Amino acid sequence: MRNIxxxxxxxxxIALRAIRANKIRSALTMLGIFIGITVVxxxxxxxxxxxxxxxxxxxxxxxxxxxxDKWAWFTNQEWWKLRxxxxxxxxxxxxxxxxxxxxxxxxxxTSSRQTIKYKDRRIDDVVLNGxxxxxxxxxxxxxxxxxxxxxxxxxxxxxVAVLGSDVAKxxxxxxxxxxxxxxxxxxxxxxxxxxxxxxxxxxGSYNPDNQAFxxxxxxxxxxxxxxxxxxxxxxxxxxxxxxxxxxxEAIGVMRKIRGLxxxxxxxxxxxxxxxxxxxxxxxxxxxxxxxxxxxxxSLFVGAIGIMNIMFVSVRERTREIGIRKAIGAKKRTxxxxxxxxxxxxxxxxxAVGLLAAVLLSMVVDQFIPTSVQIDAVxxxxxxxxxxxxxxxxxxxxxxxxxxxxxxxxxx
Amino acid sequence: xxxxxIEHIAKVYEVGLEKVHALRDVSLKIDKNEYVAIMGPSGxxxxxxxxxxxxxxxPTSGVYDFKGESVSTMTDNDLAKIRNKEIGFVxxxxxxxxxxxxxxxxxxxxxxxxxxxxxxREKAKQALIDVxxxxxxxxxxxxxxxxxxxxxxxxxALVTQPSIILAxxxxxxxxxxxxxxxxxxxxxxxxxxxxxxxxxxxEYIAEHAARIIRLxxxxxxxxxxxxxxxxxxxxxxxx
Ligand SMILES: Nc1ncnc2c1ncn2[C@@H]1O[C@H](COP(=O)(O)OP(=O)(O)OP(=O)(O)O)[C@@H](O)[C@H]1O
Ligand SMILES: [Mg+2]
Numbered sequence: 001m002r003n004i005x006x007x008x009x010x011x012x013x014i015a016l017r018a019i020r021a022n023k024i025r026s027a028l029t030m031l032g033i034f035i036g037i038t039v040v041x042x043x044x045x046x047x048x049x050x051x052x053x054x055x056x057x058x059x060x061x062x063x064x065x066x067x068x069d070k071w072a073w074f075t076n077q078e079w080w081k082l083r084x085x086x087x088x089x090x091x092x093x094x095x096x097x098x099x100x101x102x103x104x105x106x107x108x109x110t111s112s113r114q115t116i117k118y119k120d121r122r123i124d125d126v127v128l129n130g131x132x133x134x135x136x137x138x139x140x141x142x143x144x145x146x147x148x149x150x151x152x153x154x155x156x157x158x159x160v161a162v163l164g165s166d167v168a169k170x171x172x173x174x175x176x177x178x179x180x181x182x183x184x185x186x187x188x189x190x191x192x193x194x195x196x197x198x199x200x201x202x203x204g205s206y207n208p209d210n211q212a213f214x215x216x217x218x219x220x221x222x223x224x225x226x227x228x229x230x231x232x233x234x235x236x237x238x239x240x241x242x243x244x245x246x247x248x249e250a251i252g253v254m255r256k257i258r259g260l261x262x263x264x265x266x267x268x269x270x271x272x273x274x275x276x277x278x279x280x281x282x283x284x285x286x287x288x289x290x291x292x293x294x295x296x297x298s299l300f301v302g303a304i305g306i307m308n309i310m311f312v313s314v315r316e317r318t319r320e321i322g323i324r325k326a327i328g329a330k331k332r333t334x335x336x337x338x339x340x341x342x343x344x345x346x347x348x349x350x351a352v353g354l355l356a357a358v359l360l361s362m363v364v365d366q367f368i369p370t371s372v373q374i375d376a377v378x379x380x381x382x383x384x385x386x387x388x389x390x391x392x393x394x395x396x397x398x399x400x401x402x403x404x405x406x407x408x409x410x411x
Numbered sequence: 412x413x414x415x416x417i418e419h420i421a422k423v424y425e426v427g428l429e430k431v432h433a434l435r436d437v438s439l440k441i442d443k444n445e446y447v448a449i450m451g452p453s454g455x456x457x458x459x460x461x462x463x464x465x466x467x468x469x470p471t472s473g474v475y476d477f478k479g480e481s482v483s484t485m486t487d488n489d490l491a492k493i494r495n496k497e498i499g500f501v502x503x504x505x506x507x508x509x510x511x512x513x514x515x516x517x518x519x520x521x522x523x524x525x526x527x528x529x530x531x532r533e534k535a536k537q538a539l540i541d542v543x544x545x546x547x548x549x550x551x552x553x554x555x556x557x558x559x560x561x562x563x564x565x566x567x568a569l570v571t572q573p574s575i576i577l578a579x580x581x582x583x584x585x586x587x588x589x590x591x592x593x594x595x596x597x598x599x600x601x602x603x604x605x606x607x608x609x610x611x612x613x614e615y616i617a618e619h620a621a622r623i624i625r626l627x628x629x630x631x632x633x634x635x636x637x638x639x640x641x642x643x644x645x646x647x648x649x650x
Binding site: 328330 | 491524
C-alpha cells in the first residue's frame with residue numbers, strides 16, 4: 001500500500017514536470033477539456049434551472065387542485081367536439097358547490113388578458129382572473145401586502161384588485177402598491193393585496209406572478225360576457241392523497257348537474273396538473289437528452305484531443321521512456337506516469353472549466369434561473385478524471401510496452 | 412563467484428524475410444571486480460551483447476545466469492528490478508533526460524528503487540561529487556559539456572551501487588582528452604571494487620581494462636588478458 005502511494009506520488013511529480021516542460025501543448029489540450037466541461041456543466045445546470053422553474057410554475061397550480069373545464073388540457077378528442085360542449089356557467093358552479101362534499105374549497109374562475117395602468121406606468125398582457133373570495137382557499141397564496149378581497153367585496157362585485165408580485169413590481173417599483181388606484185380597461189380599481197413571489201416560470205403563459213385578481217362579477221361586468229364564456233371550476237382536495245376520490249365525486253356531481261344520461265359522454269373535463277407533468281416530461285425529456293448529448297460530444301472531442309496529444313507525446317518521448325526503462329522503471333510505472341499526466345491535464349482543465357461554468361451560469365441566471373449545484377461539481381470532476389484516464393489509457397499502454405532497446409535507439 | 416555466466420547465447424533479428432544473426436554462439440564468464448573491454452568491428456554484435464548482459468534485451472537462445480539466477484525465466488518486472496539495482500548503464504549518447512537537471516537525472520534510479528526523497532537526494536549529491544560535478548548539480552544536460560554529461564551518466568550508473576557497470580562506447584562521443592578523464596573515473600571505480608564491462612573501438616581505451624574480448628560476426632574471436640595495463644594518474648577527477 002505504501003509502495004503504491006509512493007509510486008503514485010513520484011508518478012505525479014514526473015507528470016507535473018512533463019506538463020510544465022510542455023506548457024503550450026498542455027494548455028491547448030486542457031482547452032479541449034475546459035470547453036467540454038464548461039459546456040456540459042452549463043447545459044446540465046440550465047436544464048435543471050428550466051426543470052425547477054417549471055416545477056415551481058406547475059406546483060403553483062397545486063398538486064391537490066382539480067380544474068373542471070369545458071376544455072381538456074390534453075386530449076385525443078377532436079377539438080370541435082370540445083367546442084360543441086355546453087359552457088360551464090355560474091349556475092353549474094353554485095350547484096357543484098352545494099352537491100360536492102369532499103372538496104376543501106371550490107371557486108369559479110374566468111380570465112382574460114388585459115393591460116393594467118398606474119399613472120404613466122403600464123403593463124400589458126396580464127392574466128386578469130375573475131373569481132370569488134373562495135379562490136384564495138384553493139391556492140397556497142401568501143401575501144406581501146394586504147389580503148385577498150373579501151366575500152362582501154366579491155359578492156358586491158366591487159372595483160378591487162389583488163396583484164401578482166411581477167405586476168406589482170412593474171407598476172410600483174417602490175413597493176407601495178397597497179390602497180393605490182389602478183386602471184384596468186378604463187375603470188378604476190383599488191389594490192387590496194399583493195401576492196408574494198411564487199417563482200417565475202419560463203413557461204410564459206404559466207407565470208403565476210404575472211396575474212391579477214378581481215371579483216368574478218366585476219370581470220363579467222367589464223370584460224367578459226358571461227353568456228358566451230365558459231368558466232373553470234377550481235376544486236381543491238383536502239389533501240393530495242384524496243385527489244382521486246375528489247375527482248371521482250366531481251365527475252359524478254357534474255354529470256348530475258348537466259343531466260347526462262348513463263350512456264352519454266362527459267361534456268366537461270376534470271383537468272389536473274399530473275397530465276401537464278406527463279406531457280412536459282415527454283417533450284422536455286427528449287430535449288434534455290439531445291442537449292446533453294450534443295454538449296457531451298464537445299467533451300468527447302476534447303477527449304480525442306487528449307488522446308491524440310498523448311500519442312504524440314509518447315512518440316516524442318520514446319527515447320525518454322527507453323532511458324527510464326533502462327534504469328529500472330517497470331511497465332506499470334511508465335503506464336502510471338502517462339495516465340497521471342493525462343488525468344492531471346483533464347482535472348486542471350475540468351477545474352478551470354467548472355469555474356468558467358459557475359461564472360457563465362451567473363450570466364445565464366438573468367434569463368433562466370440557474371446555479372451550479374454541488375452535484376454538478378462532483379460530476380464535472382468525475383467526468384474530467386474519467387476522460388483523462390480513458391483517453392490516456394491507450395497511449396500510456398503503448399508507452400508501457402515499448403521495447404527498451406528499440407526505444408533507446410529511436411531517433 | 413561469477414557475476415555473469417552466459418552459455419551459447421544467440422540473438423537473431425528478423426528483418427522482413429531475412430534473418431540477421433547479431434550473436435551466433437557466445438559463451439562468457441565474468442567475475443566480480445573484473446574490468447573487461449569488448450572490441451570488434453562495427454556490426455559484430457557488441458551492443459547486442461551489452462544489451463543482453465544489461466537485461467535490456469533477451470537472447471533468442473542460450474542460457475544467461477546473473478549472480479546464479481536464470482535471467483531467461485524472469486518476468487519483465489524482475490528484469491526491471493535487476494536493471495535498477497544490479498546494473499549501471501553508461502551509453503555512448505549519454506541518454507540523460509534533457510529537461511531534468513543533473514541531480515534529478517542521477518536520483519531517478521533511486522526513485523524507481525523506492526527510496527525516500529531525502530535519502531536519494533543525499534546519495535545523488537554524493538555521486539555527483541564523486542564524479543567531480545559537485546558544482547553542476549542544477550545544470551540541465553544542454554548546459555553541460557560532453558564530458559560533464561558523461562560524468563552525470565556515470566554518476567547515475569553508480570548511484571545505486573550496482574554489481575556491475577556496463578558502458579557501451581562511453582568515450583565514443585568525446586574528444587580523446589575528455590575520454591581519458593572518463594576512463595580515469597572507470598579506473599577509480601574499478602579500484603574501489605566495481606565490476607566494469609565496456610565496449611570500445613579504440614585500442615588505447617581498451618588497454619585500461621584487464622581483459623579484452625574481441626567479437627567478430629557474432630562470435631568471440633579472442634578473449635585475452637592485457638599484459639601491460641595502462642594506469643592513469645587519477646588525481647584529476649576528485650579526491
Ligand atoms: N533491432 C534490430 N533489428 C535488426 N537487426 C539488428 C537490430 N539490432 C541490431 N541488429 C543487427 O545486429 C548486428 C549487430 O549489431 P550491434 O548493434 O550489436 O553491432 P555493434 O557491434 O554494436 O556495432 P557498432 O560498433 O557499430 O555499434 C548488426 O548487423 C545489426 O544490423
Ligand atoms: Mg554498438
